[in-house]
Amino acid sequence: MNQVASQTVQVEVDTLLLRAHSYAAFIALLIAVTFGIVISLQLIFPEFSADWLPGWGRMRYAHTQGIMLGWLGNAFLAFMYHAVPVLSGRSVTSRTLGLWLFGVWNFAVMIPGWILVLSGISQPLEWAEFPMLVDAFVIGALVLAACQFLPPFVRRGVTNLYVSSWYLIGGLVFTLLSYPMGNFAPEFIPGAAGAAFSGLWIHDAVGLFVTPLALAILYYVIPASTGRPIFSHLLSMLGFWGLFFLYPLNGTHHYIFSVIPMEAQMTAILASFLLGIVVIIVVTNLMLSQRGAGLIPKDIGLRFVSMAVIFYLIVSIQGSLQANMSLNQAVHFTDWVIGHSHLAMLGFATFAAIGGILHAWQRMPQARYNAKAFEWAYWLLVVGISVMVIDLTLAGIVQGQLWQSGAPWIESLQASRPYWIVRSISAIPVAAGFIALLVGMLTGERGAGAAAVAANQVPSGTEPLVADANNSDDSSGLTMSYRVACAAGIVFFVLSVSLLGLLPKQVLEQQTLAMAPGNPLPYTAAEARGRDVYAREGCGYCHSQQIRYTAADIARFGAPTLAWEGRLEYPHMLGTRRIGPDLSRAGGTRTDDWHYAHLYDPRAVVPASIMPGYGELFDGGVTSPKRDAQDLVAYLDSLGRARELAYPEGDAAARAASTDNRWAQMSFDAPLLNAHPARTQVRGGAPALEANGDTALGLSLWQNNCTGCHGDRAQGDGVAAKWLEPQPKNLAIRQYTRGMLADILWNGVHGSAMPAWRDLSTVARSALASTVQSFSRLEPETPNPILSALGANVYAAHCAECHGDDGAGDGFAAAHLPIAPTDFRGVRTSRAERIRIMQNGIAGTSMAPWTDRLSSGEITAVAHYIDEFFDNTSAGIAP
Amino acid sequence: MISAIIVWGSLLAALVFSVAYLLSPRLRAQVERPKFTFHQQVQDFDKNAAPVPKSKRGKR
Numbered sequence: 001m002n003q004v005a006s007q008t009v010q011v012e013v014d015t016l017l018l019r020a021h022s023y024a025a026f027i028a029l030l031i032a033v034t035f036g037i038v039i040s041l042q043l044i045f046p047e048f049s050a051d052w053l054p055g056w057g058r059m060r061y062a063h064t065q066g067i068m069l070g071w072l073g074n075a076f077l078a079f080m081y082h083a084v085p086v087l088s089g090r091s092v093t094s095r096t097l098g099l100w101l102f103g104v105w106n107f108a109v110m111i112p113g114w115i116l117v118l119s120g121i122s123q124p125l126e127w128a129e130f131p132m133l134v135d136a137f138v139i140g141a142l143v144l145a146a147c148q149f150l151p152p153f154v155r156r157g158v159t160n161l162y163v164s165s166w167y168l169i170g171g172l173v174f175t176l177l178s179y180p181m182g183n184f185a186p187e188f189i190p191g192a193a194g195a196a197f198s199g200l201w202i203h204d205a206v207g208l209f210v211t212p213l214a215l216a217i218l219y220y221v222i223p224a225s226t227g228r229p230i231f232s233h234l235l236s237m238l239g240f241w242g243l244f245f246l247y248p249l250n251g252t253h254h255y256i257f258s259v260i261p262m263e264a265q266m267t268a269i270l271a272s273f274l275l276g277i278v279v280i281i282v283v284t285n286l287m288l289s290q291r292g293a294g295l296i297p298k299d300i301g302l303r304f305v306s307m308a309v310i311f312y313l314i315v316s317i318q319g320s321l322q323a324n325m326s327l328n329q330a331v332h333f334t335d336w337v338i339g340h341s342h343l344a345m346l347g348f349a350t351f352a353a354i355g356g357i358l359h360a361w362q363r364m365p366q367a368r369y370n371a372k373a374f375e376w377a378y379w380l381l382v383v384g385i386s387v388m389v390i391d392l393t394l395a396g397i398v399q400g401q402l403w404q405s406g407a408p409w410i411e412s413l414q415a416s417r418p419y420w421i422v423r424s425i426s427a428i429p430v431a432a433g434f435i436a437l438l439v440g441m442l443t444g445e446r447g448a449g450a451a452a453v454a455a456n457q458v459p460s461g462t463e464p465l466v467a468d469a470n471n472s473d474d475s476s477g478l479t480m481s482y483r484v485a486c487a488a489g490i491v492f493f494v495l496s497v498s499l500l501g502l503l504p505k506q507v508l509e510q511q512t513l514a515m516a517p518g519n520p521l522p523y524t525a526a527e528a529r530g531r532d533v534y535a536r537e538g539c540g541y542c543h544s545q546q547i548r549y550t551a552a553d554i555a556r557f558g559a560p561t562l563a564w565e566g567r568l569e570y571p572h573m574l575g576t577r578r579i580g581p582d583l584s585r586a587g588g589t590r591t592d593d594w595h596y597a598h599l600y601d602p603r604a605v606v607p608a609s610i611m612p613g614y615g616e617l618f619d620g621g622v623t624s625p626k627r628d629a630q631d632l633v634a635y636l637d638s639l640g641r642a643r644e645l646a647y648p649e650g651d652a653a654a655r656a657a658s659t660d661n662r663w664a665q666m667s668f669d670a671p672l673l674n675a676h677p678a679r680t681q682v683r684g685g686a687p688a689l690e691a692n693g694d695t696a697l698g699l700s701l702w703q704n705n706c707t708g709c710h711g712d713r714a715q716g717d718g719v720a721a722k723w724l725e726p727q728p729k730n731l732a733i734r735q736y737t738r739g740m741l742a743d744i745l746w747n748g749v750h751g752s753a754m755p756a757w758r759d760l761s762t763v764a765r766s767a768l769a770s771t772v773q774s775f776s777r778l779e780p781e782t783p784n785p786i787l788s789a790l791g792a793n794v795y796a797a798h799c800a801e802c803h804g805d806d807g808a809g810d811g812f813a814a815a816h817l818p819i820a821p822t823d824f825r826g827v828r829t830s831r832a833e834r835i836r837i838m839q840n841g842i843a844g845t846s847m848a849p850w851t852d853r854l855s856s857g858e859i860t861a862v863a864h865y866i867d868e869f870f871d872n873t874s875a876g877i878a879p
Numbered sequence: 880m881i882s883a884i885i886v887w888g889s890l891l892a893a894l895v896f897s898v899a900y901l902l903s904p905r906l907r908a909q910v911e912r913p914k915f916t917f918h919q920q921v922q923d924f925d926k927n928a929a930p931v932p933k934s935k936r937g938k939r
Contacts, residue, residue: 086924162917224921229914234900245889
């Protein structure tokens with residue numbers, strides 16, 4: 001215990017608990033940062049993994065919760081052990097309670113939370129990743145924290161309460177109120193309605209937990225280090241009430257352009273704008289309070305805090321701008337948001353927390369203190385975090401531009417790579433800075449912090465605004481107004497939950513009732529299990545499941561998501577980031593064998609993919625998927641199914657029920673209703689391709705998109721070829737007409753793993769078609785009229801029912817086959833290959849071996865006859 | 880509508896409070912007093928809490 005007589009009251013700072021939480025904070029920070037570094041490296045080197053290493057999504061869960069609860073939670077608790085006795089003039093409740101709080105926070109929340117999420121037991125919700133069991137302990141710990149730190153203020157009373165005290169009280173009370181909302185409500189409220197509560201928590205986690213406690217530190221450390229009072233207590237209190245009134249109203253700005261009612265979105269946008277103004281007031285006050293301390297103060301605690309003020313200004317203005325619909329449309333889901341959250345948590349909050357801990361550390365006589373290490377830490381962190389945030393912001397702009405332009409998704413990944421490399425490099429100084437901090441606290445002379453305080457004391461500046469601090473005017477009116485404001489704060493919180501949570505929930509439930517088709521299909525048992533796999537692996541961190549009401553989203557992913565589509569989503573999977581594409585309508589866009597290959601070895605089918613492989617879902621190979629893999633694929637196949645099946649009757653009814661909802665109407669006016677725009681189609685409708693495509697572009701597209709299946713030399717022998725049925729075509733022994741390639745690239749090969757490439761521009765598809773044509777090594781073959789005549793008879797008897805009389809693949813049975821029969825007008829294979837196909841059939845299609853019904857001679861004759869259908873001058877495509 | 884009332888209402892309250900602060904020296908003193916009280920508390924704490932180690936005392 002550090003006992004000091006302050007005024008007439010004995011102040012006791014519990015240095016044991018302060019040290020314990022400080023060390024726990026830094027250990028948690030280093031662990032959380034390690035998770036962050038590993039997952040950032042995996043974006044650059046997707047193969048960087050090991051059997052013992054948990055999956056990417058699981059480490060991402062551990063990263064965010066580690067930073068928020070492990071690092072910042074412990075750091076704030078450490079600071080409170082120093083600040084609360086000084087602010088209140090009274091000791092915290094008890095050491096025993098403190099030991100329980102420390103134990104619960106670290107041994108019932110952090111360690112089990114990490115173990116559980118890394119083992120696959122988690123909650124797929126941003127900033128709420130620990131499972132509900134752990135959430136219960138968090139709430140228990142928050143109650144303990146309230147019991148430990150609030151009674152000193154209660155005993156003291158609110159009269160003349162300093163702004164840091166208000167922030168500490170507010171932070172503890174409102175975190176306790178808002179935590180259950182974000183961590184429990186979405187488990188019981190489905191879809192977008194649950195997301196409305198998630199949005200509230202995402203913002204409240206920052207606005208009502210991190211920001212108040214960080215600001216308490218800023219308002220504490222600045223006057224304590226400069227040696228003079230803050231510039232204006234009025235401005236500080238206006239800021240305090242402004243923040244507590246407006247922050248809770250911001251939450252829905254995380255779901256702008258979603259199905260959440262536009263009234264709630266507009267409220268959040270307005271509140272976000274006003275919050276920016278409040279922050280400017282707060283920051284102005286804080287900066288004016290540092291007058292005389294210099295741009296880079298000598299006192300190390302003040303120096304960190306001073307930087308935190310600058311980060312706070314930037315991150316808040318950035319936040320207000322992001323809520324602007326125009327900017328949001330472009331940068332939402334991009335790395336801009338990741339940069340924003342790193343600036344908030346690693347910039348503003350972390351610098352404040354470090355400043356607070358170092359301020360307290362300096363004042364512990366028995367604590368070791370290494371000034372040089374702290375000095376290094378400061379510069380390493382300033383440089384590292386600044387580079388990281390600038391880099392991610394630029395990456396976000398680039399990604400947003402590419403998404404808006406409709407460029408193929410893979411281009412945004414390739415464009416991001418240099419930025420991700422810089423981000424990972426920037427983590428080196430950041431990690432080194434954190435290690436230097438820990439070194440600074442473990443080395444150096446004991447009690448040297450006190451000398452640093454004495455040496456760096458800023459000389460007192462001008463006279464205070466009100467000279468007599470002990471003027472004992474009756475302040476009961478002011479005290480009453482603060483009490484009213486306290487009550488109003490609670491009322492505002494309740495209102496925010498009502499306006500941005502309960503009201504949207506009611507509206508969305510009404511929409512669901514009005515628009516949902518009768519008896520929509522629920523998930524099967526396998527699909528429901530697959531959804532759990534999707535959740536536990538953190539797939540939602542890269543793949544959103546909400547098609548926003550924006551032109552770019554509709555063009556790329558299809559009709560915007562309606563409220564009823566999330567009626568089974570407990571909790572919702574809307575997501576807040578897109579590294580990979582949205583999966584709302586993923587069902588039917590890929591075959592099961594493609595999914596298995598993609599899950600096992602993503603780069604086998606998408607060479608430029610950065611998705612981590614999930615080999616642990618297989619028993620040694622793609623062809624041996626475990627039940628988890630089968631369930632996951634079943635779930636992916638189910639995405640968008642209900643909406644697709646609602647067409648046309650269900651959609652017509654929903655349209656009629658929403659005539660007064662112009663946003664919902666957008667969902668019915670989408671060009672491709674109820675299916676993914678890139679979904680494979682049977683045939684027809686393809687725009688013509690230019691005659692001579694850019695071969696350099698074509699080759700680049702080929703390497704990025706096609707080699708995994710077709711192989712480098714286009715011989716149908718790519719890495720994934722052996723896992724796919726039907727196998728990818730050997731293009732060297734085939735010749736395609738321009739029209740046929742236009743059709744295949746536009747529509748894909750429906751029923752096979754060959755996807756449609758409609759997201760490529762016509763120029764790109766023309767280039768790709770030219771490249772494909774260049775692979776053909778097929779020589780003209782000598783016709784044999786006699787064999788052809790015989791072949792015509794055999795063909796008419798056995799082949800025409802599927803391939804059609806004129807070889808167009810439109811025989812009377814064609815419509816009933818899962819994969820359309822070959823249109824011989826548009827593609828020619830070598831005669832030997834034709835014979836081989838007729839002898840062996842094509843696995844995975846309806847083309848069976850014919851050796852039991854046709855003689856060798858008949859097969860050869862048909863192979864000759866088919867040659868006559870090929871017409872390189874025609875479109876070669878059935879209408 | 881309700882949210883607009885809340886947002887603008889809180890701004891109005893802040894404005895009224897600020898005007899009262901500017902017009903009333905007594906309110907001004909009351910509002911600003913906590914920062915001086917805190918300042919005093921911190922100074923008392925710093926004076927008494929952390930003795931400078933022997934090796935550094937000469938520099939103070």
